[in-house]
Amino acid sequence: MNPSTADLATLRRTLGTPELAWLLARLRTRLESTGQLTGTVTKPQASAGERAAVARLLNRPVRAGTSASVSLDTLDDVLRRSGLWPAGLAAAVVALTGTVVDPLERAGERDAWQAAANTLRRLGRPELSGWADRVIRTGALRRAAPTAAGAQALAAQLATVAGALPTSGESLGAFASRTVHDAHALDVHTPLGTLAVGLASALGSALASSPSAARSGEQTGGAATATDALRGPVPTSSPTDASADSARWRREAWHSVGVVLDELSSSVLVLGLPGGDTSPTARALAALAEAGQPVVLTLRQLLADELGTVPPVVFVCENPAVVAAAADALGATSAPLVCLNGQPGAAAIRLLERLVADGAALRFHGDFDWSGIGVARALAERVAWTPWRFSAADYSAACAERSALPALLVLPGVSAASVETPWDADLAEAMASVGLAVDEELVLAALLADLAL
Structure with missing residues (x-):
């Protein structure tokens, strides 16, 4: 609602007061979860000021007791009939608190983010489970892909990268071209490159730290796996951004799984x-x-x-x-x-x-x-x-x-x-x-x- 057609300042003084903050928060929550504002909301232990504010809002006497109840249908009618906010209660909540995403759309977005996270958790590589949990828990996936659709695509690419590692002496550009069909997709400043180098480091470290692996890939202890023959030094810590060590760490991370950043470093x-x-x-x-x-x-x-x-x-x-x-x-x-x-x-x-x-x-x-x-x-x-x-x-x-x-x-x-x-x-x-x-x-x-x- 454009404030030129209704007085937003007056609405804020009426419904946006500190004494009605609990009510506005409840309205926002209900609108987000159901998309509708019907029924009644109650605050069992309301202060005298909160009960008085509800009475003024609905133009009724202060009721006895300690609770404050508001019929949302009645409040909607008051806003419309008084001309305070002709578009009604839901529009008033949006005007005061910001746009509300449709619950079905939000549920779909939430499910899409969960699907992206599940893709990372189900790479079929137990040694990458810790890395996947960190990417999800720290919000790295959300930072790399601001939308759920982007996160799903990024997670699918990471799964493809994980499935192709380790490799044998392949340049980063050739590996990226072969796996995700873009020679520059794994470059240092790309979203995929930022996450994939951590994946490579985790996988290389896991393979190096395991004392042995049977031919089936199960950990048994004692000797290194075949993929050890493809690795160089295994990075032991994360890089600091824009530091000299960062480039070295990245080179060693990729090298640990058989990918070379250039043909001169090996x-x-x-x-x-x-x-x-x-x-x-x-x-x-x-x-x-x-x-x-x-x-x-x-x-x-x-x-x-x-x-x-x-x-x-x-x-x-x-x-x-x-x-x-x-x-x-x-x-x-x-x-x-x-x-x-x-x-x-x-x-x-x-x-x-x-x-x-x-x-x-x-x-x-x-x-x-x-x-x-x-x-x-x-x-x-x-x-x-x-x-x-x-x-x-x-x-x-x-x-x-x-x-x-x-x-x-x-x-x-x-x-x-x-x-x-x-x-x-x-x-x-x-x-x-x-x-x-x-x-x-x-x-x-x-x-x-x-x-x-």
């Missing part, structure tokens, strides 16, 4: 790959292999260039110290060696997959600890390999040679039954029984002897 360390003359990368490999120098290959190079000659056997280690020692001791006479540098990133996986596809046989050695076992299991689910001094006999020999290993190397207690070592079923039992970790650095002499061509 790399792998190699020594002795023979290379060739079929591409710039192949020529660089050839020159550095001849010089006995290690080389770092980026994912960009591995996606774009030929590798040249692929050797029949490639050794794979977990730690850069092995590469450094081989370069120092053997130089150009070292057998081809690839370093995973702990949990390998997208570049390492890409390189090993290409080597195997072109006929190379991989021989793997890692630390004799539960993390090393996890790397080995993860690698086995991506590429075929045979153990390189990575058996129960090798472990027992390494322990026997070092009767006084530092206390720092004591393994955390884990049941051998929960840690599968399919390349040697006795290895997990031996490690659980002895309870000592043996890092690659402790067996360098034996590894270098194998690498000597």
Whole structure:
């Protein structure tokens, strides 16, 4: 109602007084819930001032007792007949308190928001339940999508993203294009990108913190899952907006589930790959292999260039110290060696997959600890390999040679039954029984002897 056709100030002095605040609040609530103002409202313990205000409003004497009752039909009639607000009581409440959404429309909006929340809660990924609850509880979903329809669409996109993770060395733009059909949908300042990076961080952290996962994906304890092989450093805290750490956190969050923000941020360390003359990368490999120098290959190079000659056997280690020692001791006479540098990133996986596809046989050695076992299991689910001094006999020999290993190397207690070592079923039992970790650095002499061509 336009105040020019009815006196809003007078209405406010009549119905909007402090003594009638309870009545106006009840009217607003009833209008929101039912869309109608009929029947009677009562305040059981009304003050004398509130009872007197009701009497003045309805032009009747103050009634005895402590309650104040108002017939809404009567009040509507008073407003219309007096000309105070000819449009009636409901219009008067709107004029004083603001627009009221139709109850059916509001119920539909509420149901739509609930549907969006349910989509996040039912992603089929138990490890993301905490993330989904936080997104809903903190209002992040509402901030990202101001309407229920937008929230539903956003939740559906997040479900698609969750279902496609982890991936293997895919750029963020390519991943976004493949999953939600928009190469920029996961960019840093988009609503989807803002929420999806948290999803990636939660998923990556859950996969990293789990000591083991069976092939079915159920948590069992002891070794890492196959998806660990696709991750880099796992972010452990949320970023602060517009900080230097924010960009780093975002990069690590995506990297933890196999998505790279650019093709230069993922790399792998190699020594002795023979290379060739079929591409710039192949020529660089050839020159550095001849010089006995290690080389770092980026994912960009591995996606774009030929590798040249692929050797029949490639050794794979977990730690850069092995590469450094081989370069120092053997130089150009070292057998081809690839370093995973702990949990390998997208570049390492890409390189090993290409080597195997072109006929190379991989021989793997890692630390004799539960993390090393996890790397080995993860690698086995991506590429075929045979153990390189990575058996129960090798472990027992390494322990026997070092009767006084530092206390720092004591393994955390884990049941051998929960840690599968399919390349040697006795290895997990031996490690659980002895309870000592043996890092690659402790067996360098034996590894270098194998690498000597």
